[in-house]
Amino acid sequence: MQIKDLEYFVKLAELQNFTQVAQYFKVSQPTITYAIKRVEEALDGQLIQRDQSHHAISLTPDGAQFSAHAKHILNELQVARIEIKNNARAKIFLGLPPIIGNYYFPQYIPQLNQARLIQYLHTHSRGSEYLLSQLLAGELNLALLATSTQLDAQALKLIPLAQKSFGIIVSQQHPLAKRDSVAFSEIADEDFVALDEGFVHTAVFDVLTASSGHKPNIIYQTDDVNILKKMVSQNAGIALLTDLAVTPNDDVKLLRIKNDDLPSFKIYLAYRHDYILAPIEQQFVAIFTQKAH
Template identity: 45%
Template sequence: MNTRDLAYFVQLVDLGNFTQAAHHFGVTQPTITQAVKRLEDEFGTTLIHRDQSHAALTVTPAGRQLYRHAQTIGRELTLAQTEIDHLQEEKIRFGLPPIIGTYYFPKIAGRLVAAGLTEHLVTQSGGSDTLLAMLKNGSIDIALLGSSGPLTVPGLTVTPLASAPFTIIVPVGHPLAQQSALSLAELADQPFVVLAEGFVHDQALRWFTAADSIRPNIVYRSGDVGTVKQMIAQGVGIGFLTAMAVAPADGLVTIPIRQPDQPRFTISAVRRTDLVLSPTLRAFQDELTRD
């Protein structure tokens, strides 16, 4: 079977027109017609009902079934080509979210340098959700991802590395700064400055507020943790961050959250399970996950 025929068939179903499908690939219309005929002969069934002019078509149930599988085959072939190219280049496409890059990665960077691995890195920054999608489609090879609790994703190998609690953040001198612990219910009227939607912190904050049945008064969101901390320090609002993201120099106080069975900010090394590891990538993975 010619995989090009499958690509022609998928595009034909997507566009619903032989002429447009031919134009997409820069081939003649009979080329698309012959591809469909070869597939119908291969599977022994009709895949497309078309009129004499080929101006309109109807996909049969068998055709819809083949279409779904052909889409998967196309994605897997594209991914295979990408991963083969990566193996030949000896580069490691590495995903690193900003918070983990700032507050966790420096702790392990020294041993990566000592092993001569950092020179192979092509680092992609982004939120954990974005990087997770890039792992799935093969755009990156391995990533350090944050999650609200243990991360479980079919098709991915996940190795937990570290975790830290989520906390309430206030400036030194704030009326709440001396509290030993707080619940979100006690903060229902407080203004919050938090990270943007799509960050792991936003998912965790929704868990805590749902547990206490409150809707937080969010006055500002930012995609930059440094900006969030500066605004908290200036008294714009209180914050919600992992304790890992707060350093003594920030002039902020972390207050534990009073809630049983709460999620923690968890950092994991993540890669596709079926990815064939080059020697360099294997060494990098070993260094990331070494105790």
């Protein structure tokens, strides 16, 4: 049985038609037939039920079970190919969300520079949800991730780094700026500026709208936190934002949200459980681990 045989089988399980699979891979139909036969012989079982009159097939129970295994095997092979390719480049492929990159990561730069690791960093800046998918797919080896929920501890090695709060930011000229806290239900009629999908803020915003029974009007969405804060400072709207991203130089007021069940902004350093860290990655992780403790 060859790797290509697995690819043929997975596609056949999807399309359930020999002719279509042959056309997809641009090979002859007998090539697909012999490949499936090799797989069945290697496993000593019948994986497909052939319908000779209609040139179609259906999976047997064993075939359905093996299809799930074959998909997992092919995915792991793809991840391994990417890992080997990345390791050959002697780079630290790091997922770094914008908020963490701008307001949390800089505190580690002196130590990373002293360890001469800065030159190896190759960062990808996107929302945490997208970076998590890239990490699991093997496109990234390490990621600093923000989450308001539990991450998959079976698939990922998670090192907790920090925990911050969410609040509402308003312009200093906004009537709410006279207050220190606000219930989400009180601001249901306000216009909101929001971060794009893929940021942890989106999930928290959905939690707040569901618990309050109100869905505020979002007038603008952006992937740039500085643009969001500028629009709020100009009184274009208000926004949900972690206190990590609010600095004394921002012309906004941060209000605490009155909600006992409000999720927190948790920051983790994450990598796959089955990934073996290269020496430079071990150094990188050690710096974050030591500071976290």
